[in-house]
Amino acid sequence: WTEPLFKGNACSVVAAICAWALPTVGVRRGAEVTVAQAFCGMGAMLAGMRKAGYRVRAVHASESCGRVRRYLEASGQYSVIYRDAVSEEATVHAPASMVATFTFGCEHFTVPNARRTRAGRLAAIVTLRQALRYVEARMEDGDPPLLVVIENSATLVRRYADEGRALVAMLRDVLASEYELRAMVLCPAKHTGTPNRRERLYVT
Numbered sequence: 001w002t003e004p005l006f007k008g009n010a011c012s013v014v015a016a017i018c019a020w021a022l023p024t025v026g027v028r029r030g031a032e033v034t035v036a037q038a039f040c041g042m043g044a045m046l047a048g049m050r051k052a053g054y055r056v057r058a059v060h061a062s063e064s065c066g067r068v069r070r071y072l073e074a075s076g077q078y079s080v081i082y083r084d085a086v087s088e089e090a091t092v093h094a095p096a097s098m099v100a101t102f103t104f105g106c107e108h109f110t111v112p113n114a115r116r117t118r119a120g121r122l123a124a125i126v127t128l129r130q131a132l133r134y135v136e137a138r139m140e141d142g143d144p145p146l147l148v149v150i151e152n153s154a155t156l157v158r159r160y161a162d163e164g165r166a167l168v169a170m171l172r173d174v175l176a177s178e179y180e181l182r183a184m185v186l187c188p189a190k191h192t193g194t195p196n197r198r199e200r201l202y203v204t
Contacts, residue, residue: 013186013200014048017149018099021204022054025146027098029053036097036145037061038085038104038131045101045149059095062087091133100135100145104128109153109160121156121163125170132174139178147204148175154185154199171203 019029027033032055037045040061049056058078062085073081082090105124108116128150138144150171157164168183175181182204189197 011044011047011051013188013202014045014149014151015051016186017184017202017204018049018052018054018147021147021149022052022099027054027146031055032057033099034059034097035099035101036094036134037101038090038134039063039102041103041106045103045151049099059097060090062090086127086130086133091131092137094134094137096138096141096143097145099147099149100138101149101151102128102131103151104131106153109155109163118160118163121160122166125163125167128167129170129174136174144178148179150203152201154201156201157183157185158199 022033023029030053033049035046035049035056035058037058037060040046040063046056046058060080060082061078062082079095082094084090104127105121108121108124135144135148156167171181184202184204185199186202187197187199
């Protein structure tokens with residue numbers, strides 16, 4: 001399971017981001033990095049950090065797909081796996097980490113389906129806002145993550161201007177007091193040489 005993911009498109013982009021971002025906050029390549037993941041999906045964020053040359057120890061994860069969840073539970077790579085990314089246990093009471101990653105509700109922005117409504121897209125952003133309570137709680141504890149990475153389809157800002165503005169306003173409200181925010185639209189084929197041409201939005 002890990003080998004094709006390690007060579008994958010999203011993994012390569014995350015590796016490039018981590019190789020750039022983590023040294024700027026004093027984390028050198030080869031260091032151990034503790035990670036908290038919400039909506040970790042296929043696990044490309046974690047694989048990308050490994051590909052960038054970091055030793056990863058994940059302190060908690062939530063809302064992964066079933067196949068990945070079974071792998072993570074069997075491998076013992078995670079201290080805790082939560083079933084619900086926005087539960088109090090997964091946000092307020094979860095342990096501190098050096099990196100926090102969030103991938104949320106991509107299907108609301110990428111799947112061509114008449115049932116994908118503006119209300120659904122805004123609800124996905126609200127869900128991200130709830131998951132970001134993890135970062136807020138660590139800020140209140142005086143031990144916030146050094147790096148926050150948020151990923152979604154670039155159509156969120158390319159096609160849905162209102163939802164894109166709502167996302168930016170929410171992230172500024174939650175994170176701007178502690179973090180220098182940067183947003184990037186990256187194409188794996190252009191930036192990492194992998195064949196996928198789907199653009200993705202990354203906010204760090």
